[in-house]
Amino acid sequence: xxxxxxxxxxxxxxxxxxxxxxxxxxxxxxxxxxxxxxxxxxxxxxxxxxxxxxxxxxxxxxxxxxxxxxxxxxxxxxxxxxxxxxxxxxxxxxxxxxxxxxxxxxxxxxxxxxxxxxxxxxxxxxxxxxxxxxxxxxxxxxxxxxxxxxxxxxxxxxxxxxxxxxxxxxxxxxxxxxxxxxxxxxxxxxxxxxxxxxxxxxxxxxxxxxxxxxxxxxxxxxxxxxxxxxxxxxxxxxxxxxxxxxxxxx
Amino acid sequence: xxxxxxxxxxxxxxxxxxxxxxxxxxxxxxxxxxxxxxxxxxxxxxxxxxxxxxxxxxxxxxxxxxxxxxxxxxxxxxxxxxxxxxxxxxxxxxxxxxxxxxxxxxxxxxxxxxxxxxxxxxxxxxxxxxxxxxxxxxxxxxxxxxxxxxxxxxxxxxxxxxxxxxxxxxxxxxxxxxxxxxxxxxxxxxxxxxxxxxxxxxxxxxxxxxxxxxxxxxxxxxxxxxxxxxxxxxxxxxxxxxxxxxxxxxxxxxxxxxxxxxxxxxxxxxxxxxxxxxxxxxxxxxxxxxxxxxxx
Numbered sequence: 001x002x003x004x005x006x007x008x009x010x011x012x013x014x015x016x017x018x019x020x021x022x023x024x025x026x027x028x029x030x031x032x033x034x035x036x037x038x039x040x041x042x043x044x045x046x047x048x049x050x051x052x053x054x055x056x057x058x059x060x061x062x063x064x065x066x067x068x069x070x071x072x073x074x075x076x077x078x079x080x081x082x083x084x085x086x087x088x089x090x091x092x093x094x095x096x097x098x099x100x101x102x103x104x105x106x107x108x109x110x111x112x113x114x115x116x117x118x119x120x121x122x123x124x125x126x127x128x129x130x131x132x133x134x135x136x137x138x139x140x141x142x143x144x145x146x147x148x149x150x151x152x153x154x155x156x157x158x159x160x161x162x163x164x165x166x167x168x169x170x171x172x173x174x175x176x177x178x179x180x181x182x183x184x185x186x187x188x189x190x191x192x193x194x195x196x197x198x199x200x201x202x203x204x205x206x207x208x209x210x211x212x213x214x215x216x217x218x219x220x221x222x223x224x225x226x227x228x229x230x231x232x233x234x235x236x237x238x239x240x241x242x243x244x245x246x247x248x249x250x
Numbered sequence: 251x252x253x254x255x256x257x258x259x260x261x262x263x264x265x266x267x268x269x270x271x272x273x274x275x276x277x278x279x280x281x282x283x284x285x286x287x288x289x290x291x292x293x294x295x296x297x298x299x300x301x302x303x304x305x306x307x308x309x310x311x312x313x314x315x316x317x318x319x320x321x322x323x324x325x326x327x328x329x330x331x332x333x334x335x336x337x338x339x340x341x342x343x344x345x346x347x348x349x350x351x352x353x354x355x356x357x358x359x360x361x362x363x364x365x366x367x368x369x370x371x372x373x374x375x376x377x378x379x380x381x382x383x384x385x386x387x388x389x390x391x392x393x394x395x396x397x398x399x400x401x402x403x404x405x406x407x408x409x410x411x412x413x414x415x416x417x418x419x420x421x422x423x424x425x426x427x428x429x430x431x432x433x434x435x436x437x438x439x440x441x442x443x444x445x446x447x448x449x450x451x452x453x454x455x456x457x458x459x460x461x462x463x464x465x466x467x468x469x470x471x472x473x474x475x476x477x478x479x480x481x482x483x484x485x486x487x488x489x490x491x492x493x494x495x496x497x498x499x500x501x502x503x504x505x506x507x508x509x510x511x512x513x514x515x516x517x518x519x520x521x522x523x524x525x526x527x528x529x530x531x532x533x534x535x536x537x538x539x540x541x542x543x544x545x546x
Binding site: 084086088093095097099113 | 441443444446447448449450451452453454457461462465466469
């Protein structure tokens with residue numbers, strides 16, 4: 001508890017994760033302060049998605065500790081559902097519920113997890129849809145929406161739970177280029193409102209504009225971290241320079 | 251006349267209906283459901299027999315008494331089998347080792363024994379033995395002073411559960427194992443991302459199953475469930491071995507009494523055919539409606 005002070009909302013200590021004999025994380029330490037936006041970059045297979053998924057226990061750590069808002073995540077912990085309710089997550093492939101309308105997608109967890117009334121949940125859902133700019137899609141089914149619209153619904157669904165933290169796992173990687181901006185705009189607005197965000201993304205423009213801290217990961221470890229200006233303009237580590245030269249080359 | 255060269259290139263985002271080009275005569279001949287003509291001939295022939303031949307009409311009048319039992323047995327047994335199948339299907343994918351293995355054991359046992367043998371065994375061995383255990387338990391509870399529970403239990407007789415109920419139990423247990431595999435396959439056909447999304451919103455495993463996974467899974471397996479319902483209508487004929495008066499049993503009684511085997515079994519076969527064909531058509535309509543649905 002000692003280091004989980006008032007400001008740190010996420011505290012990760014010596015995190016190791018194995019998938020069988022493959023080691024995805026090799027001792028990651030990271031604290032995220034309330035209201036900060038952290039962007040994680042790195043080559044594929046570097047463990048950035050695994051790290052993100054450990055924060056809401058979609059992956060269970062092999063070794064080490066994950067503290068969120070003063071509580072340690074633990075598989076035996078019956079509070080895991082209430083902790084997860086405070087952590088919104090946005091997935092690369094949206095993962096909307098295809099059998100429910102957009103509105104019902106956003107209502108469901110409010111009802112069964114938060115115990116809100118149907119009217120209240122629907123009202124919150126409509127507010128969130130307005131916030132992400134597609135209030136007119138409330139009665140559509142996810143399959144009738146474009147990728148960008150689906151991802152904005154996914155963000156609205158997460159926000160409707162009034163989370164304290166938002167996790168983004170490559171939210172624009174599955175989108176056609178012309179739809180990336182509409183999702184990034186929503187994320188940017190969210191960052192300006194002071195949401196605590198941890199984003200795995202390759203969108204360097206977003207990282208420059210929104211991130212308080214950029215983390216470069218490689219081979220299951222945090223190689224370098226700092227302000228966007230530091231990491232992007234003056235990378236200290238060779239691996240960071242190599243990675244940046246590869247993604248900025250085109 | 252439509253030639254295949256008439257087909258225009260279709261824009262990639264055109265609605266699906268536009269992609270179905272007009273079929274040529276040859277294709278229509280190839281794809282026409284000729285077998286339905288055979289069914290039609292059988293139906294007309296049956297109608298002719300029943301209306302013109304007194305013996306066939308008499309057989310129908312006698313045998314149709316059993317239709318109610320056949321239908322109710324199937325409906326009860328199928329409903330119970332749905333519940334058993336859902337529980338066992340969820341058990342098969344449980345992370346709990348004990349639950350998973352118990353479910354697998356149940357399914358493998360049932361699948362390894364012929365249905366006819368299972369019906370004999372459940373109705374004539376398993377049910378009486380269970381009643382015996384209750385009776386012993388009742389006597390013991392009685393002896394330690396809990397006679398308000400023990401009394402009723404101890405007075406259970408072997409005929410407390412009639413044979414037609416035992417037939418339903420046997421069919422339910424058998425089909426529960428078949429349906430379990432259908433449910434399991436349906437659940438596993440839903441991508442892992444759905445469960446992750448539900449759990450990330452704070453839902454418990456049970457809530458995610460109930461509100462997110464099962465509604466989609468059941469939709470996917472509705473045709474398979476329908477097929478097994480049709481199969482159960484036919485397999486319900488096996489309960490006649492327990493002297494349950496379904497149409498098969500009644501037909502056997504009629505044949506045995508009158509020696510009119512041709513009449514009895516022709517009518518019996520046609521009654522089953524009628525029921526299963528109607529149900530098959532309903533299943534197909536259901537299937538088509540699901541496919542035609544715009545939701546993905």
